[in-house]
Amino acid sequence: MEHLSGFGPLAARYDGFILDLWGVIHDGHTPYPGAVDCLLRLRAAGKPVVLLSNAPRRAHAAAAAMRAIGIADDLYTGLITSGEVTHWLLRDRESAEFAALGSRMYHLGPERDRNVFAGLELVQVERPDLADFILNTGPDDLRSPTSIAPYLADMQAALAAGLPMVCANPDLEVIRANKRLICAGTLALHYESLGGKVLWVGKPDAAVYAPVLELLGLPHPRVLAVGDSLRTDIAGARSAGVDSCWVLGGIHAEEFAADGAAEAAARDAGLAPVALVPAFTW
DSSP states (O other): OEEOSSSHHHHHHOSEEEEOSBTTTBOSSSBOTTHHHHHHHHHHTTOOEEEEEOOSSOHHHHHHHHHHTTOOGGGSSEEEEHHHHHHHHHHHOOSHHHHTSOSEEEEESOGGGGGGTTTSSOEEOSSGGGOSEEEEOOOOTTTOSSOSGGGHHHHHHHHHTTOOEEESOOOSEEEETTEEEEOHHHHHHHHHHTTOOEEEOSTTOGGGHHHHHHHHTOOGGGEEEEESOIIIIIHHHHHHTOEEEEETTSTTTTTTOSTTHHHHHHHHTTOOOSEEESSSOO
8 A cells, every 4th residue: 555645646647536525525514625626636637537425315416515615516527426326226126126115215314315315206204114115314413413322213113114224325424524423324234233124325335336437438447436434435446346545534534543553454354445645635
């Protein structure tokens, strides 16, 4: 694993890039210092960039949120979110698991994520025991963004009803404006620990990389994936067959501050990113 102080050397070695959002480009509130400059430099060099996020909302909603904090649409080639892919899967029902879900859905998540299922032929019900499946887009601000306790009753009711859970964001946690918040993945892992069935949508599943690589239109060896999460971004790059760069300034910033800790963690996970950078700066 090569240690670099900035992203510039890697930009010259690859022809296209898959970039994570939270933890690399922004913290959900503001762009990280130098991130917009990196995007501008990649655009000037003619290097295509596709953003791939485990955000549990449609791509248009994620793009609007980025515009609101100063990240313009023309700074990247395309954007795909796990929420977008979840929408496609619930709409098309091409796989046997999604075809079997039924139409009555209980949504476990905040109002802002309703766009994931808006316009689909689904009936939203008010209690898990009335549903065919549970759609998990993550904790909401009204109950708690930091503890699973307020969601345990919903999960117990869903488990008692034998409901499969669709998890639209495999992330366990995220850093928003320097505060650590839990994500849908934390709820889904607990549901699995209870014996519930979970259909995971998003990184590190190789399936979500297929439309990204199609947008880039490049051979796999010429593509570099950049992310801050060892579990989703770096593992996902391996599953997709592309090289990866690990950004330590996001979710793992405190965890792997000690010398050698990052290398040991990657090695223990059986992962081998080609490089490590402290932040997405040139």
